[in-house]
Amino acid sequence: MRASPHPVSRKSLWLSQAMRASYQEEISPLRRRADHLRSEIELKDNTVIVVLGASGDLAKKKTFPALFGLFRNKFLPNGLQIVGYARTKMDHEEFIKRVKSNIKTPSKDMEEELEKFTKVCSYVSGQYDKDDGFKELEKHLEELEKGQDKTNRVFYMALPPSVFIPVSEHVKKNNYPKNGIARIIVEKPFGKDLESSRELQAAMSPNWKEEEIFRIDHYLGKEMVKNLLVLRFANSFMHANWSKHYIDNVQITFKEPFGTEGRGGYFDEFGIRYFRALTALTLADLLQILTLLTMDRPLSFSAEDIRDEKVRVLKAIPPIKPENVIIGQYGKSLDGSKPGYKEDDTVPKDSRCPTFASMVLFCNNERWEGVPFIMKAGKGASSGC
Numbered sequence: 001m002r003a004s005p006h007p008v009s010r011k012s013l014w015l016s017q018a019m020r021a022s023y024q025e026e027i028s029p030l031r032r033r034a035d036h037l038r039s040e041i042e043l044k045d046n047t048v049i050v051v052l053g054a055s056g057d058l059a060k061k062k063t064f065p066a067l068f069g070l071f072r073n074k075f076l077p078n079g080l081q082i083v084g085y086a087r088t089k090m091d092h093e094e095f096i097k098r099v100k101s102n103i104k105t106p107s108k109d110m111e112e113e114l115e116k117f118t119k120v121c122s123y124v125s126g127q128y129d130k131d132d133g134f135k136e137l138e139k140h141l142e143e144l145e146k147g148q149d150k151t152n153r154v155f156y157m158a159l160p161p162s163v164f165i166p167v168s169e170h171v172k173k174n175n176y177p178k179n180g181i182a183r184i185i186v187e188k189p190f191g192k193d194l195e196s197s198r199e200l201q202a203a204m205s206p207n208w209k210e211e212e213i214f215r216i217d218h219y220l221g222k223e224m225v226k227n228l229l230v231l232r233f234a235n236s237f238m239h240a241n242w243s244k245h246y247i248d249n250v251q252i253t254f255k256e257p258f259g260t261e262g263r264g265g266y267f268d269e270f271g272i273r274y275f276r277a278l279t280a281l282t283l284a285d286l287l288q289i290l291t292l293l294t295m296d297r298p299l300s301f302s303a304e305d306i307r308d309e310k311v312r313v314l315k316a317i318p319p320i321k322p323e324n325v326i327i328g329q330y331g332k333s334l335d336g337s338k339p340g341y342k343e344d345d346t347v348p349k350d351s352r353c354p355t356f357a358s359m360v361l362f363c364n365n366e367r368w369e370g371v372p373f374i375m376k377a378g379k380g381a382s383s384g385c
């Protein structure tokens with residue numbers, strides 16, 4: 001047999017063909033299932049998205065820019081309206097200024113798109129613990145929905161967890177759609193520990209069906225995280241090597257180069273409590289990523305099957321030993337240009353809240369036994385941490 005003049009390229013051709021075939025084989029049922037799920041959960045025409053807490057940091061930095069991204073890419077359904085709700089009194093112009101404040105428009109087209117986007121945005125001001133504001137909101141929604149036979153409403157809580165319960169109750173009482181789909185989205189944290197999470201669940205269950213509640217963590221929407229599932233389960237070569245036999249250790253790091261910057265009150269309350277519960281603000285995100293990295297292939301890609309696999313992995317993780325944990329708090333930057341954690345006016349001067357945590361955990365199942373998973377999370381962290 002004559003040797004191939006290009007043995008390497010032949011091999012890579014074979015590899016790429018084999019990978020494509022295996023990809024097709026593995027991904028097709030998943031894609032069909034994903035398409036089916038998408039059709040079940042995708043937004044229907046004539047939907048109103050109500051952003052509760054629309055005056056806040058999350059709404060400004062993430063929610064409105066993300067909605068604009070969907071709008072610009074034509075991913076939002078026809079007739080969509082976005083209504084902001086919060087206690088802050090502001091007129092339409094001021095609200096639109098806030099909506100726009102974190103959206104970059106590098107081109108003329110984008111600027112025009114943003115103008116169009118603001119045309120579907122409006123604002124209602126009201127309290128979180130009284131019916132009056134929600135009744136005002138209802139009037140506004142009915143006005144927007146005039147002439148529609150179905151009214152689909154998505155309520156997105158960009159609010160501090162302390163008001164989740166009253167808001168979800170008032171929304172159910174005053175704004176639940178009479179004829180159409182209802183969804184309530186709770187941005188993580190869903191409670192600050194097991195007890196408060198159960199309390200929140202117990203308060204929401206009588207009013208909202210499980211399929212109406214979406215508990216979300218926007219970090220899991222990042223491309224890199226979403227790609228983990230494809231990387232692991234659509235690629236047989238990767239899948240076959242994904243175990244203790246080929247992987248020495250796994251490091252998952254989340255670091256923010258900036259500090260609390262005036263939001264230390266919130267962080268100080270939640271950072272330390274989370275840490276005590278070993279679900280620190282960012283470590284909770286990292287645990288989610290850990291489960292995506294380590295879980296076995298779910299029966300399907302439905303939310304329930306993925307959750308079951310994640311729980312199986314979490315159950316295989318024994319309690320973390322204190323000697324495998326390091327915590328710390330960031331100080332002034334070496335060049336003195338950035339303040340330390342306790343120099344933030346919103347942080348108590350005697351705070352012992354950890355702003356950095358690193359821990360090693362193990363997963364005692366057949367696939368991962370003995371492999372250390374090193375998780376690091378830090379605010380105000382430099383590249384060396």
Ligand SMILES: NC(=O)c1ccc[n+]([C@@H]2O[C@H](COP(=O)([O-])OP(=O)(O)OC[C@H]3O[C@@H](n4cnc5c(N)ncnc54)[C@H](OP(=O)(O)O)[C@@H]3O)[C@@H](O)[C@H]2O)c1
Nearest residue numbers: 053055056057058059086087088158159160161187188189
């Ligand atoms: N910011 C982020 O990047 C981020 C990241 C991950 C998760 N989250 C989660 O997203 C949710 C919202 O975060 P956020 O940063 O937007 O919070 P925020 O700015 O502190 O609060 C959002 C809005 O809620 C109202 N509010 C604030 N404190 C309140 C209180 N004690 N009682 C009643 N209402 C209050 C304020 O609106 P009015 O005074 O106008 O009513 C505020 O504009 C939180 O659960 C947070 O954990 C945020």
